[in-house]
Amino acid sequence: MSKVALFGAAGAIGQSIATALSNKGRPYRVVGRTDASLRNTFGTDPLAEIVTWNPDSPASVIAAAEGIETLIYLVGVNYWQFELHPELMRKTIDGAVAAGVKNIILIGTVYPYGMANTSRVREDHPREPHTFKGRMRKAQEDLLMQAHKDGRINATVLRLPDFYGPGVTASLLHGAAHAAVNGGTADMIGPLDRPHEFVFVPDVGPVVARLVDTPAAFGRIWHFAGAGVTTQREIVSEMERQTGRQLKLRVAGKTMLRLIGLFKPLIREMVEMNYLMTNPLIMDDSALQKLLGPIHKTSYVEGIRQTLVAESSTRPLAAAA
Template structure:
């Protein structure tokens, strides 16, 4: 396989795709803005080529994309800076096209759909009618990519994911509860926690991305990768309590509490407009993806939570040992 580059590789999804590539013995490039973060995540892997880029510098973007066949785009921004998403996509596309990149796969979200307009689970033909600023920015990002595909400048695909979780995944709604089950403390959750929801287990994502990126019929379309079935945060919390062996202390933040916390915390403030995804859940149908690439390996929630808790316990023990040595 020609070289693949993971732009925005330091996050959970980048590490999952890198692990899938490593399992196949495939060389790959990881691209990010922070060299220390790249080295920490991938410096141990001889298959990984670490490249630092500046997305605001066209020469830097071209250099990061040079010699690449397929670019997987996962570039993140602060939750209160979503206006950067279209700008970064435009700059990346210009550099990638100039460098001769053939394919771009965007790891996307459900934000461009807005409130669900059809019964769950929803398919890829659901209207893209975002009513939030974040949804509009994500839609603009997708539109730039798919326009480049329509113009024949590059081949493009979007893979939408739901919320996610997994070992060491801090940017997850379930992270606090997993930590509480593993190490004690309070499970901080977004409520109400009894509404349907779905989560994808991060280690399951990498192999799916590779299969999609390699399929010639994947491009020019948007695809769904659903979670391991509809569940509730309440059900997952009960499973975490079973793993912990005792009830967990919990603090559930609804929309009102988010507004109050947002007076002091910009991240919490930005969660308010997306709270509809808790109260009016959007569950995805990934039948089309299965028909394209075949069966999808999905880790059951009980197993995924167990592996996440075990990883958190190992990390705590390792940190304690490091502290003793220091």
Template sequence: MSQPTATVFGGSGGMGQYVVRELYRKGYRVRVVARSEEKIKKRLHDVDVEVLTGDAMDPRLTRRACEDSSLVFHSIGFPYLEWEEKQFPVMESLLKGASGDGRTFVLVHSIHSYGIPNTNPVSEDHPTRPKTKKGKIRLKMEQMLQEAHDHGDVQGVIVRFPDFYGPHATNSYMDYIVSTALKKKKIHWIGPLEVKREYIYVPDGAKALVELALSGKAGGEAWNIGGQEVSGTKILDTIGKILDKDLSGKSIPKWMLRMMGWFNPDMKEMVELFYLYEDRFVLDCTKYEKRMGRIPVTPLDQGIQETLRAKRDWGSSEFNT
């Protein structure tokens, strides 16, 4: 029996690189598609993968990347400022490349499409009625995949995650916090420090995601894969203990975030998402657990320690998405 092939777009990113590792561990031949060959080789130097680089908006590249693949993962991340320009053309290009042969197409997504929650925790049955620009973009991408699934072009799987954290999960809020903590003692925290939010350690998320993709039970549905609910105070305390550093947090209210946006385009993009930082938002993962089993959970202190170790080795924060 020939070795099955899987293609991971954004395979050098925060979640993508761990999806690659899990697929490789499961015996797949993995094709990694990203913009930087150097980053792929550096982050996946110990994994035997096929490397493709280029513009994911090019259907010729995506068709080549998806050739002979039974599984396709879309885990490409863009800075917020590029969402309107790039998200839809890339999604369209990837769907064209993946169409045919009954491929499973897994969309690695966020919670933006839910909008402001009516209930907590939030299950997959919750209405998707986002009012933010980013939420509407995410929802449209999900609708594009669902339409391709309904037409029989692919077996579409939508997976919604909370905030990522972990080694090399650079496009994340937690990465910004960790990077700042390494340089300073005072952390500017968006929203109230005592409010609990949900975070998933990327290796845990990748394990759960790959298990779902390989199960044959996921097509045509949206799935929640959640992590740990933890307050800003707890996160800063944990980072401080690991660094042996007395960290303090200053809560940033919405009006201050808006003022910061006058000078920082990334902060400006965060204003409409303030609802995710001021109130509880937790995913209900009952559906996943009933069909697939428990989602792996790495203890917070261990996950943050690994994140800090990688940050010290690599440096730089890329908080954009």
């Protein structure tokens, strides 16, 4: 029986974690709302147990968590529905506790911090979110860590920066990768020349798989930073170098996002988070490296290469469509 469950498994990070668990020969359960989507993604792996749930139904949450020792929480919501994050976390904690789950790992973000007041942000940096999305993510974390403090369940959070990688469409860099391979104009969110960091999605899974087996990880929050400080402009330049093609860019700053947002709700929701593009928040993950030992981080050069190769492999399908 599976002892590790990925709730909200179908996204890029969930797939990376599933791959890492599978590579270790470890059975795992993937939990999501749609059976067809889960089977399309994980159906060929004999180690994957596929379970659907309704997070609004306490009985469904308990059933999805039954027999699980460690629950990895990756549940997403629409970008315009962040008020659901705390409520879904509360329901999942209650169901997990009722089902006898021992541990929960939340895959988190930098949103709860708000503006960085240090050049490198450690886990003890004040959490002072000035955005609605940041407050909702902070409330989500607080619910989980309070459950740990109350002795209901062992909990930890792994915070990640922006990410990219093969097949990852929900990335600041996807438009550039698509244009680098297919031509056309890359839509990007600026400014492009400010320091930034990105984590390569395939690097995340092995770290999470190690946290599952590290009792000392629970009870506090950890950072997993990118492969160094870069800029979006440098990423674009590397894509141009690798493809030999100069990219055409269409860059939207905060003002342009507001204008586009008048017609596109998703873009409108990005306005309040644009501070992360203008005010760098660079993570310090020395604590995680001290906990786990050496951690592999794919270089941007290699990560971009793999991302472009994956984008090239989808080109015939896109043309046929």
